[in-house]
Amino acid sequence: MRFDEFQEFRQRQLSASSSLLDAAETNVYRALAPLRPEPPADTRTVYRCDLARAWLRRYELPEEWSRRAMVCRGVRHGLEVVFHRLRAEQARLWLPADVYPVYFELARAAGLAPASYPTLPAPVLPSSPADGRPEYLLLANPSKPLGRYLSDAECAAVVSWLGESPHRRVLIDSVYDLGAPFAAGTRRLLDTGRAILLHSVTKGWLWPRTFGVVLLGPEQSELAEAFRADPPTPAQLRLADRLLTEHGDAPRQVAAELAARADRLFDRLPDEVLGAIPTASRTSPGNYFFPVDIPAETLQREYGVLALPVGVFGESNWSGSILTSLAGTFGPTPAPESAPR
Incomplete structure (x- = not known):
């Protein structure tokens, strides 16, 4: 149904x-x-670089990562940009089958033919061997409708999956993580240097499709240029600034x-x-x-x-x-x- x-x-x-x-x-x-916080009434200029640094500080991430923190209009927008790049790379994409149908809609709209893996009643990672192509695994942490964070053992399994091929990467949708800093499992995956983190103000501030950050890996300059060419509107940047600075709680x-x-x-x-x-x-x-x-x-x-x-x-x-x-x-x-x- x-x-x-x-x-x-x-x-x-x-x-x-x-x-x-x-x-x-x-x-x-x-x-x-x-x-839900009210939007600002002023029309001052807010810069993406300042928002990126504010976001990194809030989540206790290194401020020198600011050139990798791509400001966008939310997780959906972030995935649209990432998926189009994956299509250009002829990458293999794994999506959770039972989390969010929009993942598949976005992937197919970008020209991808995603494979899937189940998360209910517990995540079962893909077991297919690496074939030399770029390969990306999308997971949510915490995951819905599973309703929890990845366990230590599940995070270890993702790290092991990444270790089977230098061409593998993981995409982490962290939109349901309401804490700061991010969950330990998310931070562990970031430490691999092989993760792209997607976050937004959608759940914590109740403003969907407005503002988000995609934290890229160290060697993804092509993706960075794609995000810089497709920014949020000035009004969205002002709203994001107000949410992060005046409504941090x-x-x-x-x-x-x-x-x-x-x-x-x-x-x-x-x-x-x-x-x-x-x-x-x-x-x-x-x-x-x-x-x-x-x-x-x-x-x-x-x-x-x-x-x-x-x-x-x-x-x-x-x-x-x-x-x-x-x-x-x-x-x-x-x-x-x-x-x-």
């Missing part, structure tokens, strides 16, 4: 049963709208609200359902996707819980489903109105 088909199905089910627990909302911007606030919503979801779930969510997903900071090893049909029929079928995220042979904590029922309780005097 595609995402748009599921949304229609979800609305029909919720309209038909007021007792159904809605654990299938996915729009974080609507759910957390009060936390926004990701922490978002993570705290998501943690509170997750607790409210867990309080409403039957014990059997809660117990079927992996501990790593339940305890991952800022997470709002929770895989559960129970089919969506069973959750609705036997427990009165509306979940996302895993097929919404892409192709998967896993029989489980995904719960989210974004529906209004898990939001803050409105303060009572004062009695009239």
